[in-house]
Amino acid sequence: MDANRSHRLRAHGLKLAHLMTLFVAMSIICLPGLWIVLNSFRPTVEIMAKPPIWIPNDLNFDNYRAMFAGAGEGGVPVVTYFMNSLIISVTSTAIAILVGMAGGYAFARYRFRGKSAIFVGLMVTRAVPGVALSLPLFIVYARIGIIDTHFGMILTYVAMNVPFTIWLIDGFFRQVPKELAEAAEIDGCTRWQAFWRVEFPVARAGIASAGIFAFLTSWNEYALASQLTRSVTSKTMPVGLLDFTSEFTLNWGGMCALAVLMIIPALVLTFLVQKHLIAGLTFGGVKG
């Protein structure tokens, strides 16, 4: 009886410690984000105050109002930037996922010459830091005239994301037993139908996570975008943040407001897809 009670107490104690540690860790991780959200509602004086003001005493929407105001009144073309970001991220993600699915499936299911060499090659491309590519890319793009275009940015992000999506999706298709597709073929499907009606739905969760990943990479990318975009025709939101800097001043409040606008879609997307991520990988079609 006593042994039982002390064990139960210990278990409770451990759980408490566990939760506390998690709380502290999460606070540290989330603090910068929360600080940004907070600052977006505060006037610059309060943001810059020394010592820092922890408890805000003047919250308002001034920064947002100013941001959406016309040019010359501290406004920036937020809507245009947002649309640029959206078009570029969504298109490049869609393409990266399609290519990733085709490539990942091939790597998972077929044997072909040079398979492992190609695979390693793909991974090596990820080892090159993006910034190192910015100058060569800039020169090439300038020559062929796709600098400062949506197309140029989409191309860049597709190239950046494809190796990763192939690698991730390959892993997910490997977990789908190949008998499933064979059973579907025997049930009357063509190879193509077997893929779309059986293998794809089973691997959907994995593909969705690869999609989130690719989307966030494109959505947040700054180093290359800052070089390859020039004007409102293609500037993305991360690059747009620089509009708040001028020669002598930094509009921290405005920056934070734009950053919040940037974070929201990413959060919403992750939230929408996470249900699939958790519910997805429940197999059970094969023995076990």
Place this chain on the structure above:
Amino acid sequence: MAEVHLEKVVKKYGELEVVHGIDLDIGHNEFVVFVGPSGCGKSTTLRMIAGLENISGGNIRIGDRVVNDLPPRARNISMVFQNYALYPHMSVRENLGFSLKIAGKDKAEIEAAVDEAAAILSLTPLLDRKPGELSGGQRQRVAMGRAIVRHPDVFLFDEPLSNLDAKLRTQMRVEIKKLHRKIKTTIIYVTHDQVEAMTLADRIVIMRNGSIEQQGTPLEVFANPVSTFVATFIGSPPMNLIDGVVKGGQVVFSDGTSLPVPPRYSAAEGQRVQYGVRADNIMPIGHALPPEEHMAELDMTVSLSEPLGTETILFGEISDTEIQAKMLNPRPVEPGETMRFQITLDKCHLFDAESGVSLRT
């Protein structure tokens, strides 16, 4: 309902030939079982019939069509996989109806077919579950149900019971046999379990290293194995094989004991042979079946006994070879006890020692 014919079917993986020109004719509604040790090419042959593996040579005909280059969907076959391969994202109902849906059948028709199959396999209460929520035996039945809804020409089974526990396996074996009665269809069934093969098959096809070693009804292959391979593979416990030399109508073993050459077998004088006798045909006198026409007797010391209830398996030795004998109406046996055994010569076998081939005339 269709015949299946294999003509000189060959399968190569690159340079490696794993199936060497198989000839086989399977009749309407016949239940054929491929049996053989691991890696002998059973699954490969089955998958070639299914169209999941292309063939490197020869012909496969189903009904009156050559199907060599037809994809699986055009062969009107269905298959039950060893790991069931149920679609995990679909309910049992959708799993069963999938093939009909693909075929473009209308809803009412699909529903009727699914209900019929579910009733046959007692799956009706499970129709709305996902495969992940079923037990192994239930998944197995769903896999069979998915195979029967379409009324295919040929059923293919690849070791469908090997993931079940012993009791369930026996139960499902009976169900498969009943199913075959009910839905009269050609069945090709792969297993490496000889008991499954014996109990289910109209005809057993014993494979070895990519070739057919012997085929026939279970009783035929049991009674007349063409080689020591078949003799030891079919039947439990496996047939006892004793090395010996033929001398004057007797097979003399290395320890000097001898047994007569069994009736209907012939061997040259001085030929090295293996003498085959099943446990059922070597029994201690007084605990045996009534003697038949040709009998022989010898003494053997029992080293171990395994009581099984109605019978006991006795272990002994003849010329350094371990022998398993059977004792009916058992009594307790002490290790070390020497008993006199009767041997039914009509059921004994003789094989060439080198090639293992039966010396039956």
